[in-house]
Amino acid sequence: RPVVFSAGVPSTFLTNFRASLEFLEQLEKYCLTRQSLNAFRSSTIMSAFLKRWNTSVYFTLRFQEIAGALDQALGSFTLNKVESKKGGQFAMSATTVVWECLEKCWADEIFLPALSDRFLKLALQLLSRYQGWLVSGISARTAALNSQLSGAGGAPPSTPPPAGVPQKSTAGDWTAGSSAEELAMVRHDAECLADLVEGSYTATVELTLAHLPPPAISGIRDAFSQGAVKLRAVLPDIDALCTTSVVDKCVEVLKQMRGITATYRMTNKPLPTRHSHFVPSILGPLKTFISGDQAHGMSEVAQGKLVRAVAEQVTEKYDGMANDLVNTIRKTEMSLKRLKGRRDTKAAAGAQSGEALSDTDKICHQLLLDVQEYGRQLSQVGVAPESVSSYERLSETVNPTKEGPPTAAQ
16 A cells, blocks of 8 residues: 555654565565576566656655754753752763664664665764864853954953854854853763763774674774764864863952952051951862862863863962962052152151051961961862963062061961
8 A cells, every 4th residue: 555655654654664575575475596696686567667766856855853852952042950869871861862873873763774875974963063062162251252352351361263164053042051060061061972982882883784894884984983983073172162261260269369458558567467358269169170070070180171271260360360469569658658658768768667557468478377377278179370481470569568567487
């Protein structure tokens, strides 16, 4: 009946098509010679019968089913975690869907050997689609950071958007509000998927297409290997975004340094003897990140690089903010001295003779105590302060003896 050949319901079509092939195999057993077998296979009746099975329509429906599921998963503007009860090797639901779609291409209830080339192409397209989704997100996030810094008059970030990728894409909206922990989740999934594709997935494809000649199998292996390489290529860019996210949080804490001036300016407070209350919290966001579950998905090497990058960037910003603060308070002090009619020589002589320390001296000493404590905080996250070039500059910036004030006991 014509309905038997209909591809409208793919699962039913596949069952009927396979049954017909089994029927033909049984008929071929009646062909006792190679000549009769070839004649049977090339007969007009056989050709007409096989043409009634529209495998192209079947594949189109399967393509829409599989690719549609992927597009729906990647079309979300938020990163959804996989439900814990479902388990699995991925952290994001989107990556889980990608993997399920890749597996469907070779699933027994979907795959047809006659469509091997099309399902192979679909699998590679799915992989490319996911990689493009990652790159678009990274580009959008980096472009947003560039825009923010340009608006603030700052320099663009050191990590540019990936080359050759359009800068305007709604596919990148998923990164807009992503935290460092969520970006680490993306990184974990990208690396995990690359490993699976290059390992067990390629092995499954090779087994399914074992009837192909060795050169074809080798080409398939290379194609999936290249796909895995492209996935891993985005990891450094994700690391850079994670670093920026953590650094921004650290700098928010660091901004409390501006309150030091108000603490000592014209208050007659004594010389400080301990660091400011906020200093132990400067690297708090970094400590929280590396102790979280998502960071555990990063390799030890990747985590070490991120910690190092955060430490260097935060210290660099610390030095810049401290330098601005010190310059400001010294200019303020000079202005006050001129208003009071004091001479620089008289102020220097008074300081050398042991008279009361100025507000500037106290502020600089507080900054020094803070920097020393910050150095201890760096050590706690595994970074030697002396190995960070900007830390030496920072120490010099806040050195109370830089402009001649007396050195107090520490």
